[in-house]
Every structure is written in C-alpha cells, then in structure tokens.
Amino acid sequence: MTELAVQLGCVAALLAVAVVAAPLSRTPRLATAIIYGATLIVCAVATASALTWLLLHADAAAERVLPIGLPWLGAHLRLDALAAFFLVVINLGGTLASLYALGYGRHEHAPHRVLPFYPAFLAGMNLVVLAADAFSYLLSWEFMSLASWALVMAHHRDASNRRAGYVYLVMASFGTLMLLLAFGLLAGSAGNYDFAAIRAAQHTPYVATLVLILLLLGAGSKAGLVPLHVWLPLAHPAAPSHVSALMSGVMTKVAIYGFIRVVFDLLGTPDWSTSGIVLALGGVTAALGILYALMEKDLKRLLAYSTIENVGIIFVSLGLALAFQTNHQPIPAALAFTAALFHVLNHSLFKSLLFFGAGAVLSVTGERDMDRLGGLIHRMPFTSVVFLIGSVAISALPPFNGFVSEWLIFQAVLQSPQLPQWGLKILVPAVGGLMALAAALAAACFVKAYGVTFLGRPRGAATLAAKEVDRFSLAAMAILAALCLLAGVLPGLVMDALAPIATEILGSRLAPQSGMAWLSIVPIAQSHSSYNGLLVAVFIAVSASLSFGAIRLVSSGAVRRGPAWGCGFTDPVPLAQYSAAGFAQPIRRVFGTLMFRARDHVTMPPPGDIAPARLRIELHDQIWERIYAPLAGGIMAASVRLNRMQLLTIRGYLSLVFVTLVTLLLVLAIWT
Amino acid sequence: MHGLAFDISHSLAGGLVLVSFMMLYQDRLTSLLNVFALHAVMLSLSVAWQALIQDAPHLYVTAAIALLFKAIIIPVALRRIVYKLGIHRDIETVVGIGPTMLAGMGLVALSLALMLRVTADADALAREDLAFALSVVLLGLLFMVTRRNAVSQVVGFMSLENGLILAATGAKGMPLVVEISVAFSVLIAFIVIGIVLFRIRERFDSVDVSQLDVSRGERT
Numbered sequence: 001m002t003e004l005a006v007q008l009g010c011v012a013a014l015l016a017v018a019v020v021a022a023p024l025s026r027t028p029r030l031a032t033a034i035i036y037g038a039t040l041i042v043c044a045v046a047t048a049s050a051l052t053w054l055l056l057h058a059d060a061a062a063e064r065v066l067p068i069g070l071p072w073l074g075a076h077l078r079l080d081a082l083a084a085f086f087l088v089v090i091n092l093g094g095t096l097a098s099l100y101a102l103g104y105g106r107h108e109h110a111p112h113r114v115l116p117f118y119p120a121f122l123a124g125m126n127l128v129v130l131a132a133d134a135f136s137y138l139l140s141w142e143f144m145s146l147a148s149w150a151l152v153m154a155h156h157r158d159a160s161n162r163r164a165g166y167v168y169l170v171m172a173s174f175g176t177l178m179l180l181l182a183f184g185l186l187a188g189s190a191g192n193y194d195f196a197a198i199r200a201a202q203h204t205p206y207v208a209t210l211v212l213i214l215l216l217l218g219a220g221s222k223a224g225l226v227p228l229h230v231w232l233p234l235a236h237p238a239a240p241s242h243v244s245a246l247m248s249g250v251m252t253k254v255a256i257y258g259f260i261r262v263v264f265d266l267l268g269t270p271d272w273s274t275s276g277i278v279l280a281l282g283g284v285t286a287a288l289g290i291l292y293a294l295m296e297k298d299l300k301r302l303l304a305y306s307t308i309e310n311v312g313i314i315f316v317s318l319g320l321a322l323a324f325q326t327n328h329q330p331i332p333a334a335l336a337f338t339a340a341l342f343h344v345l346n347h348s349l350f351k352s353l354l355f356f357g358a359g360a361v362l363s364v365t366g367e368r369d370m371d372r373l374g375g376l377i378h379r380m381p382f383t384s385v386v387f388l389i390g391s392v393a394i395s396a397l398p399p400f401n402g403f404v405s406e407w408l409i410f411q412a413v414l415q416s417p418q419l420p421q422w423g424l425k426i427l428v429p430a431v432g433g434l435m436a437l438a439a440a441l442a443a444a445c446f447v448k449a450y451g452v453t454f455l456g457r458p459r460g461a462a463t464l465a466a467k468e469v470d471r472f473s474l475a476a477m478a479i480l481a482a483l484c485l486l487a488g489v490l491p492g493l494v495m496d497a498l499a500p501i502a503t504e505i506l507g508s509r510l511a512p513q514s515g516m517a518w519l520s521i522v523p524i525a526q527s528h529s530s531y532n533g534l535l536v537a538v539f540i541a542v543s544a545s546l547s548f549g550a551i552r553l554v555s556s557g558a559v560r561r562g563p564a565w566g567c568g569f570t571d572p573v574p575l576a577q578y579s580a581a582g583f584a585q586p587i588r589r590v591f592g593t594l595m596f597r598a599r600d601h602v603t604m605p606p607p608g609d610i611a612p613a614r615l616r617i618e619l620h621d622q623i624w625e626r627i628y629a630p631l632a633g634g635i636m637a638a639s640v641r642l643n644r645m646q647l648l649t650i651r652g653y654l655s656l657v658f659v660t661l662v663t664l665l666l667v668l669a670i671w672t
Numbered sequence: 673m674h675g676l677a678f679d680i681s682h683s684l685a686g687g688l689v690l691v692s693f694m695m696l697y698q699d700r701l702t703s704l705l706n707v708f709a710l711h712a713v714m715l716s717l718s719v720a721w722q723a724l725i726q727d728a729p730h731l732y733v734t735a736a737i738a739l740l741f742k743a744i745i746i747p748v749a750l751r752r753i754v755y756k757l758g759i760h761r762d763i764e765t766v767v768g769i770g771p772t773m774l775a776g777m778g779l780v781a782l783s784l785a786l787m788l789r790v791t792a793d794a795d796a797l798a799r800e801d802l803a804f805a806l807s808v809v810l811l812g813l814l815f816m817v818t819r820r821n822a823v824s825q826v827v828g829f830m831s832l833e834n835g836l837i838l839a840a841t842g843a844k845g846m847p848l849v850v851e852i853s854v855a856f857s858v859l860i861a862f863i864v865i866g867i868v869l870f871r872i873r874e875r876f877d878s879v880d881v882s883q884l885d886v887s888r889g890e891r892t
Contacts, residue, residue: 654825657813658814661810661813665786669782669789672786672790
C-alpha cells in the first residue's frame with residue numbers, strides 16, 4: 001500500500017515541479033539544474049518504489065480511489081505487477097533522461113519551452129499507468145499527449161517542427177477518439193467505467209474484436225504501428241534529444257501498456273483470429289520501420305524509424321501471446337508475453353542510449369545529417385563506445401540484451417506448430433520471416449548509422465571542432481550501456497522479475513530461471529533450447545582479447561601513419577567517403593523499388609564538360625502518398641465546400657435546423 | 673368519465689394545433705398577435721384540464737403562468753412595440769399561404785405517424801398529447817422559417833415553446849420547478865428579443881431581418 005502512496009506522491013511532486021518551472025525558467029542555468037535535479041530525484045524514488053513492488057509484492061494489488069474527476073466515479077488508481085513494471089520502465093527512463101539533461105539541457109536555447117512541460121510529461125505517463133478507470137485513463141493519456149506535443153513544439157520557429165506538431169496533434173486526437181470508443185464499448189450501456197467492473201463484465205466476441213481493433217488503432221497510433229506511424233518520425237526527432245529519448249523509449253511503451261491492459265487484462269479472451277491481425281500488423285511494422293530507417297540519413301529520424309521496427313517486434317510477440325492464450329496453451333503464451341515485456345524494457349534502455357548519443361553528437365556538432373558527420377570516434381571516444389554498445393544491443397547481437405529478448409520471441413515463433421488453426425500455423429512462420437528480415441536489416445542500419453557517423457574521416461567543418469560532451473550526459477549513457485550489458489548477461493533475473501506479471505495477466509508463467517546452472521535461461525525445456533549470456537560474454541571477451549594479444553604479439557607495436565587508400569582517386573577528399581545513401585544503395589535496389597518507388601537519377605556530363613556528375617535519389621513514402629495525402633485532400637475539399645455554411649442568413653440557419661429536424665423525423669418514421 | 677376526459681383533452685390539444693394553423697396564414701402583425709394570444713389561451717385551457725384530470729394542482733400554476741404571460745402580457749407588449757415601430761400596417765409574405773398550409777399538414781401527418789408508432793406502449797392520453805405537441809413545435813418552426821419580420825419570428829418562437837409546455841404537461845410527474853423555469857426563460861427571451869428588436873430598428877430603420885444580411889455584405 002505504501003508503494004502506491006509513494007507513486008502518487010511522486011506524480012504530485014512532478015506536477016509541482018512543472019508548476020514551479022514556469023516562473024523559475026527566467027534564470028535558465030539555475031532552473032535547468034533545479035528542475036532536472038528535482039525530476040532526477042523524484043523519478044529515482046519512483047523507480048525504486050516500483051521495483052520494490054515488482055520484486056516483493058508482485059502478486060498483490062493496491063487500489064485507491066481519490067475524490068477527483070467525475071463525482072460518481074472518482075479517480076481509481078491501482079498498482080499491480082504490470083503497472084509496476086511499466087512504472088519501472090518510465091521512471092528509469094525519466095531518471096536517466098533527467099541526468100542526461102543536467103548536462104544537455106544547458107545547450108537548450110529555449111529552456112522556458114521545455115522545463116515546465118518535461119516534468120508534466122513524466123507525470124502524465126506515470127498517471128496513465130496508474131489509472132484504473134476509463135475516465136482517468138483517457139484524461140492522463142491526453143495530458144501525456146499534450147505535454148509531449150508542447151515539447152515537440154519547443155523549437156517552433158522551425159517550419160518542419162511546426163508541421164510535425166500539427167501532424168502529431170491530429171494523429172493523437174484520432175488515437176484518443178479510438179480509445180474513447182473502445183472504452184465506451186467496454187463500459188456498455190450500464191456505463192461501468194471502473195476497470196474492475198469492466199474486467200468482471202462478460203464481453204461478446206463481436207465487442208471484443210471491435211475493441212481490439214480500436215485499441216490497435218488508438219494505442220497503435222501512439223506506439224507507431226504502420227500505417228499509423230506517420231507522425232512518429234516527424235515528432236520524435238523534433239523534440240530536444242532527452243525528450244526524444246523519452247518519447248521513443250518510454251511513451252511508445254505507455255501505449256503498449258494500454259494495449260496489454262485492455263486486450264489481455266480487461267477484455268477476457270477474444271477470438272483467436274484477432275491475434276492474426278496483431279501478428280500481421282506487427283510483422284509489417286517491423287519490416288517497414290527498419291526499411292524506412294535504412295533510407296534515412298538524418299540520425300535522429302533513423303532512430304525514430306527504428307523505434308517503429310521495435311514496436312512491431314513487440315506487437316508480434318504480443319500477437320503470439322494472444323494466439324497461444326486463446327488456444328489455451330499457457331507456457332508458450334507466457335513465453336511470448338515475457339519476451340514482449342523483456343523487449344519493452346530492452347528497447348527503452350538502448351533506444352534512450354542511442355538518442356542520448358545522437359543528442360551528444362547534435363550538441364557538439366550541431367548536425368543531424370550523417371552525411372556531414374564522420375570520424376567522431378577520435379573526438380568523442382567515450383560517446384562512440386557507448387553508442388557502439390547501443391547499436392550492438394539494438395542489432396540483437398549477443399551478449400547484449402537485445403539478443404535475449406529477440407531470441408525469446410523466436411523461441412515463441414518456433415512453438416507455432418502447436419497451434420491448432422492452419423491460418424496461424426502459416427501466418428506465424430511468415431511473420432517470423434519478416435522479423436528475421438527486420439533483424440538483419442536493423443544490423444545493416446546500425447552499421448550504417450555507426451560507421452558513417454563515428455568512423456572514417458570528418459566530412460564537415462562542424463565535426464572537426466567536436467569534443468567530448470559533459471560528464472552528466474556521459475554518466476547517463478554509461479549507466480544505460482551497463483544496464484544493456486547486465487540485462488544481456490543475466491537475463492534469468494529479468495525473466496524471473498517479469499514472471500509475476502505473466503501470472504497476473506495470463507494465469508501462467510515460465511519456469512523459474514534463477515535456479516538454472518551457470519545462469520543460463522531455458523524458456524521451454526533443456527532439450528529444446530537454452531542460452532547462457534554470461535558464457536557468451538565471457539567467450540567473446542576471452543577470444544577477442546586472445547586474438548588481440550596474438551595479433552599484437554606477431555605484429556610490431558609501432559604506430560605508422562600513412563596515406564589512406566583512395567580507391568584509385570588521386571585526391572581522396574573526405575566527401576568521397578562511403579556515404580549513408582551509398583551504404584543503403586544495395587538494399588534500396590532490392591526493396592526500395594517496391595516499397596518506395598525509389599529511382600536513381602544520374603546526370604552525367606558529356607565528355608569534355610568539367611561539370612561534376614550528379615546522383616539524385618527519388619523516394620516516395622507510399623503510405624503518405626496513398627493514404628494520408630488523398631485523405632487530407634478530401635477533408636480540405638469538403639471543408640472548402642462546407643465553408644459556405646458559415647455565412648448563411650438568419651432564415652437560412654432556421655431553415656437548416658428545420659430541414660434537419662424534419663429529415664431526422666422522417667428517417668425515424670420510416671425506420672421504426 | 674375517462675372517455676369524456678380524454679375527448680376533452682384531445683379536442684383542446686387539437687385546438688392548439690388548429691390555432692397554430694391559423695397563425696400560419698396571418699399576414700398582418702396585429703391579427704397575428706391576436707391569434708397568438710388565442711394560442712396561449714388554448715394552451716392554458718389544455719393545461720388546466722390536464723391539472724383537473726391528472727389531479728395535479730401544480731399544473732394550475734403552469735396554466736395561470738401561461739395565461740398571464742403569454743395570453744396577456746407578451747401580446748400586449750408586442751402590440752405596443754409594433755405600434756411604436758410603426759409596422760402595424762405592414763404585410764409580409766415570403767412563401768405563399770397555400771404551400772405553407774400544405775407543408776404544415778404534411779408536418780402534422782409526420783408527427784402523428786411518428787409519435788403514435790414510437791410511443792405504442794405509453795398511455796393513450798400521453799400519446800395524443802405528445803403527437804399534438806410535436807405538431808405544434810414543428811408548425812412553430814415552419815412559421816419562423818416562412819417569416820422575415822423579427823416580430824413574427826419572436827411569435828413563432830413563443831408558439832413553438834407553447835408546444836413544449838403541452839408536451840411537458842402531458843407527461844406525468846414533471847416537476848413544477850421545471851415549468852416555472854421554462855416560463856421564466858421565455859420571459860427572459862422576450863425581454864432580450866425586445867431589446868434586440870429596437871436595436872435592429874435603430875440601425876436599419878426596419879425590423880426586416882433581411883436587412884441584416886445586407887449589412888453583413890451578403891446581399892446588396
């Protein structure tokens with residue numbers, strides 16, 4: 001019970017900080033230190049208390065009703081294992097983002113537009129997870145959306161940011177409308193908005209399917225499911241980097257929390273076919289998200305697109321859990337569910353790390369375009385090491401955490417022959433194939449991101465002047481990198497901590513992992529598969545240092561500096577290096593023609609002309625052009641026509657009311 | 673007794689609809705105001721009869737309010753306004769009387785057809801009352817749509833409101849507070865509209881609302 005009180009206290013404290021921030025931000029330097037210091041402490045306390053709950057009282061649930069909100073409903077707040085886990089994710093992200101911002105925030109040129117909204121945004125996300133009735137849930141959801149919108153609009157002088165904010169606002173309203181309809185369906189005509197009452201009620205299969213689809217639209221638009229993702233790569237990079245990290249690493253998780261809470265907890269057991277929708281959408285999202293990321297040369301946008309890929313992976317895993325759960329196969333369901341939650345945690349860690357790294361690069365070079373960066377490993381050695389760790393982790397390579405969760409998801413995919421329905425039997429391996437494709441493309445994508453940004457030679461003047469960032473930022477990134485390694489090496493501990501959530505939501509759990517020999521994890525049975533992160537890590541470390549030692553032993557220790565080989569060019573200028581677009585070219589050739597109608601235009605000057613040859617790449621975002629542009633055009637055309645209705649005469653208006661009334665009555669008379 | 677009570681209330685409510693029809697073809701403001709007073713008298717009679725047969729004494733208060741305000745004070749005040757504005761000789765026709773009457777008949781048929789079907793399991797008295805009340809409301813709206821003069825639009829609004837009161841009294845158990853507040857709101861509306869009328873007149877030398885459109889640049 002005390003943990004819930006602590007959580008509520010933390011939310012209240014964050015809101016208080018938000019209120020104090022407005023007058024304080026007249027003295028930016030002081031305010032930056034105070035506000036981020038305060039949020040750091042509050043989030044750390046909240047993380048600790050949520051973690052305590054998850055580890056000690058995970059099978060219990062604390063509930064409290066506050067007399068605010070709707071008079072007959074109040075504000076129901078509930079802390080259970082699922083909520084506690086997501087509170088850990090949110091507040092861990094909040095703690096580290098605040099730590100990072102203690103240094104990064106000093107470069108902010110409009111602190112008064114960031115400082116008040118940052119704690120409010122954190123408070124909003126915490127409240128969404130704590131809410132236990134539809135009204136407070138939607139209210140906190142909107143609060144979170146608006147606070148993050150304000151942060152996206154922090155640098156509103158830039159026209160592209162204003163557009164991002166507009167698209168975000170439209171999509172957020174759409175998402176909330178879908179959630180509103182979903183809760184309306186769940187509450188039924190009796191109007192039971194309390195989650196406990198919704199959970200107790202029986203929902204017809206028709207309603208359950210409809211609610212699941214509405215949730216996919218509502219929570220999915222916030223999480224970034226294709227084709228509702230359009231706002232995400234615009235809005236996430238537009239915010240200051242620590243906020244980008246929170247939006248990408250944490251806010252998408254809040255949306256996933258909403259999906260889990262409603263579909264797995266409140267809805268009962270929907271029809272098996274609904275899991276096919278989730279699986280297919282997740283697979284398409286994973287593959288398309290990473291393809292978009294590969295085409296991108298803006299570092300922060302690349303990270304935002306990669307978030308879409310990871311959200312797709314999580315939804316695939318949730319779809320698997322749903323498929324197994326609806327077929328009453330508890331152990332595979334628990335495996336898929338645990339894997340999804342594990343990936344939620346992992347993605348929040350490495351995506352925050354990568355956004356912090358991108359922010360560090362941005363703050364010292366002022367550049368987000370990878371084709372103007374390069375060679376940063378010499379000037380920012382520490383940042384480049386942690387960014388490398390983040391890249392390795394997100395590419396799902398052992399011994400880091402990304403590998404473990406994706407491995408678990410693939411273990412769940414391999415259980416699909418147990419499913420009785422042929423549709424799922426065929427769909428799941430296909431989605432598994434899409435995920436494998438996405439995983440390979442993700443590795444390529446991050447080789448590109450890391451290689452072009454940190455390796456090679458500097459491509460621009462901004463990069464030459466770069467130097468290592470401040471200690472706060474480095475500390476935040478170092479902690480995240482350490483957590484990535486820790487979760488990868490000791491996955492059994494994380495899986496055991498997640499087990500009570502599966503018990504609470506699905507009623508089944510995986511076997512305890514902490515008793516296994518040598519800290520391996522065995523999700524199903526020893527004969528099937530097992531993975532030992534520690535062993536792999538030790539092996540990699542030992543073999544790498546042995547080969548390093550051997551090479552040093554054989555080679556001479558002297559450092560020689562010679563001219564770089566210019567591939568036959570006589571004047572190897574840095575711009576002639578491998579570029580981001582060049583790296584992606586083979587993949588663009590394979591997939592781009594279909595997905596993006598990609599076309600390379602080469603302008604070759606005639607012999608004798610000394611003008612340079614030019615290569616122009618033409619890409620079309622098909623989803624935007626095929627779905628959103630016609631939709632926006634239609635709405636615009638309709639509103640231009642309807643605009644004439646704004647200026648009717650008094651009698652015109654009266655006639656309008658009259659005709660409408662009579663028409664409605666006529667419809668009623670004919671219908672009944 | 674029940675049969676007779678039903679017949680009388682039926683004929684009173686029907687009378688209200690009939691007076692609504694009479695309003696539709698009045699083209700002079702003074703005679704329109706007379707018919708409107710008659711409309712309010714019919715309403716108060718009907719409400720008083722409901723009070724008697726439902727044994728609901730508070731409905732007498734409603735009837736008294738209707739009689740006092742709608743049949744006496746408001747028509748008298750409107751008449752004074754009309755004379756003061758000097759428009760008592762004006763004739764206004766926007767839509768011809770014939771089509772208007774035909775449309776009105778259509779509306780009454782519509783409301784009867786609809787209400788009798790929708791309220792199939794309510795008691796007979798309430799059904800009839802609701803059907804007539806809806807007719808009065810629709811006729812009031814029709815009246816407002818077919819007139820251009822602000823005074824006649826006010827009258828149309830008031831007759832529409834009479835239909836609402838008829839519906840309210842037909843339903844048993846409508847609290848007195850609601851009725852008083854409805855009556856009060858009508859009074860406020862009357863005051864506001866009266867003030868607006870003079871303001872319109874001051875500015876445009878006319879209470880023809882089409883003048884407002886000219887001022888907004890809609891029409892020249």
